[in-house]
Amino acid sequence: MSTVAQGQTAPFAGTLDVLSRILPANLLKPRVAIVCGSGLSTLASSLRDVVEVPYSSLEGFGKSTVEGHRSALAFGLIGEGKGIPVVAMLGRFHPYEGHSLSTVVYPIRVLARLGVRDIIITNAAGALNPNLDVGTIVSIQDHLALPNLTGFNPLLGPARPNYPRFLPLSTAYSRPLRRLVFLAAHALGLPRDALAEGTYAWVSGPTYETPAEGRYMRAAGADVIGMSTVPEVLAAREEGVNVCVLSLVTNKVVIPEYESVREAVEAELAGRTVEQAPEAELSHEEVLSVGQQKAGVMKALVAKLIELIAAEQ
Numbered sequence: 123m124s125t126v127a128q129g130q131t132a133p134f135a136g137t138l139d140v141l142s143r144i145l146p147a148n149l150l151k152p153r154v155a156i157v158c159g160s161g162l163s164t165l166a167s168s169l170r171d172v173v174e175v176p177y178s179s180l181e182g183f184g185k186s187t188v189e190g191h192r193s194a195l196a197f198g199l200i201g202e203g204k205g206i207p208v209v210a211m212l213g214r215f216h217p218y219e220g221h222s223l224s225t226v227v228y229p230i231r232v233l234a235r236l237g238v239r240d241i242i243i244t245n246a247a248g249a250l251n252p253n254l255d256v257g258t259i260v261s262i263q264d265h266l267a268l269p270n271l272t273g274f275n276p277l278l279g280p281a282r283p284n285y286p287r288f289l290p291l292s293t294a295y296s297r298p299l300r301r302l303v304f305l306a307a308h309a310l311g312l313p314r315d316a317l318a319e320g321t322y323a324w325v326s327g328p329t330y331e332t333p334a335e336g337r338y339m340r341a342a343g344a345d346v347i348g349m350s351t352v353p354e355v356l357a358a359r360e361e362g363v364n365v366c367v368l369s370l371v372t373n374k375v376v377i378p379e380y381e382s383v384r385e386a387v388e389a390e391l392a393g394r395t396v397e398q399a400p401e402a403e404l405s406h407e408e409v410l411s412v413g414q415q416k417a418g419v420m421k422a423l424v425a426k427l428i429e430l431i432a433a434e435q
């Protein structure tokens with residue numbers, strides 16, 4: 123198995139050939155794809171007649187090394203009767219794992235070649251907007267990607283025939299799909315504050331934000347922040363696939379007011395006691411645990427959304 127280096131010709135033919143030999147005809151042309159974020163691979167448990175294909179059997183795919191991500195595609199059906207053919211990525215690749223941006227987006231390009239027209243990309247994210255509580259699902263309407271703006275962009279490279287040189291992103295997050303997200307929430311009877319709208323900030327990670335970085339990204343206009351998704355969005359749009367992104371808020375980004383240590387010491391020397399707020403630290407275990415606890419609502423929303431997408435055909 124080899125992954126895709128920047129600038130290398132992608133091994134699409136080999137990957138698609140393996141899939142065409144493994145999959146039954148009714149699963150080979152998925153209409154919709156789901157990318158499962160950290161702790162969210164149970165989103166695929168809405169699928170029936172599932173065939174799982176490990177990434178290790180697919181040329182060009184990497185191995186997902188982050189806890190809460192599996193390394194397999196799950197093909198299956200959603201809905202009654204004949205069902206809607208769907209494919210789920212049970213784990214994704216992040217640049218911080220050491221994967222090239224070409225490897226990060228290679229599965230998206232394969233999904234497009236299988237015939238996927240709409241992709242639902244999910245992630246676990248930290249809330250920068252103080253009005254977003256843990257457990258809220260955010261329908262992403264825009265992104266803020268400092269890495270893309272400063273030379274770390276999966277679309278860097280020589281111009282290729284049939285691809286736009288300058289991909290516009292002002293309508294990257296499909297309005298028709300975002301409309302269906304809110305209709306799906308309504309159909310499920312979700313409370314109004316279970317679903318919000320906002321802007322996703324992409325950072326490379328793997329460090330979580332310092333308080334100053336959190337304040338900076340909030341001031342720049344982002345509502346949630348994470349280390350994935352945006353490269354996938356760019357590749358999907360370049361391939362002509364409609365994009366919907368749903369972020370699950372797993373934590374609030376810690377942005378405490380600074381407490382002056384000087385004042386605390388001066389008070390201590392003067393024999394006064396000063397209340398100090400406990401210091402909080404985020405961990406991936408916390409992200410995963412919230413993801414797993416709250417995955418049920420996300421799963422119901424994604425399944426209903428897929429039914430609505432299929433009904434619009």
Ligand SMILES: O=P(O)(O)O[C@H]1O[C@H](CO)[C@@H](O)[C@H]1O
Binds near residue numbers: 405
């Ligand atoms: O975006 P997903 O893959 O859901 O994972 C999120 O959770 C991890 C950090 O806890 C990071 O990878 C971040 O991007």
Ligand SMILES: Nc1nc2[nH]cnc2c(=O)[nH]1
Binds near residue numbers: 248375
């Ligand atoms: N960068 C970043 N990624 C996350 N993924 C889940 N929570 C967070 C967070 O607070 N910050």
